[in-house]
Amino acid sequence: MVPNISSLSRRQLLVGLAGSAELGVLVVGATGATLPTALPDRITDWATTTYPTPPPASSLWQPTVTEAHARTAVALLAETEDESRDRWAELDRERAHGPGSGGWRSNAEEALENGDYAGALFDASYGMQFAGQALGEARAELGDADLDDLADRAVALFDRIDAVVADIESYPVADPERDLAWYVHIERELRRGHRLADWDALETVHDDAAKAGAKTDTGSDGADESAEEASQSDTTEREDGTTDSEAEPDRTDTDPETIGTITSGLLRGEIAVKSAERYRDLLWETVDGADGYADHLQRIADELQTDLESIPTRDEVLSSMDDDTGSYGPYEFAHYRLARWGDWDGPSPWETVDDDFLLLQVLEATRALADWRAYDDAVDELEIDADDGGFDSGHVLDEQRRARSTYRTVVGGTQTPVMVVLAKPAIGDIRTADVDRDSWQDGSWEPWNERVQSDLSALVGRARLREYPALYDRLVDGR
Incomplete structure (x- = not known):
């Protein structure tokens, strides 16, 4: 049996609540903490969906995103999407998921013009996973994928990450309740950038490119000798009858989806590392000369x-x-x-x-x-x-x-x-x-x-x- 609700009949309460925009608050106020189950589930189910909740954490505080910061990210997305569309036009066929950013470019541009720079940065980064994927796939389909170049770009990002890590190593702090939050966001962007820029064969590709460069630096005699050694190595027969060159896959023969994933990750990693650098620069304006933490x-x-x-x-x-x-x-x-x-x-x-x-x-x-x-x-x-x-x-x-x-x-x-x-x-x-x-x-x-x-x-x-x-x-x- 449903308990009686003092000073307010059950029918009056239900009628009043049905037209109320603050249903959850009124239900709690009417029943009180001692009678949480005084109403039917269909009413309290509904009330839970209207009860006021805290705003998202990002609306309470987040590091400042300047117009220049956001505009750089949006421009990179636009450039990526434009190139992707051009390259898919060269292929003269449709991509199942489209060649663009899935509408995120227009969202980012709109947020930018409205002065919502944090929103524009988010939209640009989110849209890059689609535009970057499409661009990488198109390059691979056209035979323009360059793993050595992708590896060099990843290593360059890692170097920038290391530079920021070295800059903030002592954690100078003027106001701990403020500055530590900035450092958290700097480190998050650095970690995100590193994870996005990394890929399975990166180290192998980069090392091979470095070895090739070293052989070139030895001069023509060294190059001839290295070529001869490589030729001998390539034809070494294994017990199963295959040679080394047959057993090891060509590392440049990478499928378009993989190239797309790598390209997308690098472009998003670029945005993340740039964000970390921007946040560091803004923080430095307030902690100059502060003690380390x-x-x-x-x-x-x-x-x-x-x-x-x-x-x-x-x-x-x-x-x-x-x-x-x-x-x-x-x-x-x-x-x-x-x-x-x-x-x-x-x-x-x-x-x-x-x-x-x-x-x-x-x-x-x-x-x-x-x-x-x-x-x-x-x-x-x-x-x-x-x-x-x-x-x-x-x-x-x-x-x-x-x-x-x-x-x-x-x-x-x-x-x-x-x-x-x-x-x-x-x-x-x-x-x-x-x-x-x-x-x-x-x-x-x-x-x-x-x-x-x-x-x-x-x-x-x-x-x-x-x-x-x-x-x-x-x-x-x-x-």
Whole structure:
């Protein structure tokens, strides 16, 4: 039986809510925290989709993108798309996915003209994956793909990355709550640029090109001798009857899709590294003469590594769950989802290829520790019993209210750049804590699956937010 709602009849409430733009807020206000399940699921499901959520982290703070910065990226996209269209016209046939950027060029140009420089930069970078892919494929189809040139471009990007890493090595900081956030974005762009510019055969291609250049430098006699040795090597017969030249594939015989992927990655890597360089230049205007922060960051990294070593692995957590009953309902679903939610058991930051990015290591480890503590708290606060066969979305609405309150206290109260950067995962959790009634229409997902999932989003987001302040203080208190 649905409980009576004091001072407001149930019929009056439903009629009033049906025409309200602030449905979620009114439902919570009417039922109060003590009666989260006072209304039918169809009402509270709907209310979760209208309840106010935090804005995206990028709208709270992001590094300044100048007009010149954005215009350079948009121009590169336009140049790439134009060349791609010209080359596909030479081929005189249609490309299945089109020769352009999938409309992202026009989006970027529109954002640029509207003064949304950060948006223009994002659109240009996103569109480059399509235009760059199309251009690379066309070059390969026309026989104009040059792996040596692609390798040289990648190595040149790596050199630029190394130069920026060397520049910021001491992490000069005038205002930790601001400047550390800039360094995070610089390192993210550098890491992104490195990953985009790298490809499987890069080292082999680059080394072969260097050897060829060295042989050329030895003069004609050396070249003749090298050619003779190469000829002998090329015809060495193997036990299976093949020769070296037959057994080893021609490294220049690369399929268009691969060339497209490499080309796209290099062009996007170019935008990423250019962004890192621009952010560094802007930051330098505010930290000139400031003391370095590197020693403090290294101390935190060491402390975090010690903290994380005592945390059980995800497999250990999962194996500890009692599954003797063989049942799988809301209770089991919630606990397994929680155990897989955070990143506390992800790759150790100290074991990745990103050893040069000290602040990213600290940030990832800080979040990992927060995720573990949040998981522990979320398990204790979960409002699901082992024998429950369903889940009322009133709990979701109530959890949204609590998460919103915690967000206002933790992020809204300070809203420093570093806190925004740190809290991004939690903000994302809270923003996705709504019930989609279409999600179970195909029968593969029960209503309680969707409601529990949404409840966990708000619960984990709130639990994460509670952990950030103490970790934040440790990060910025380096004086």
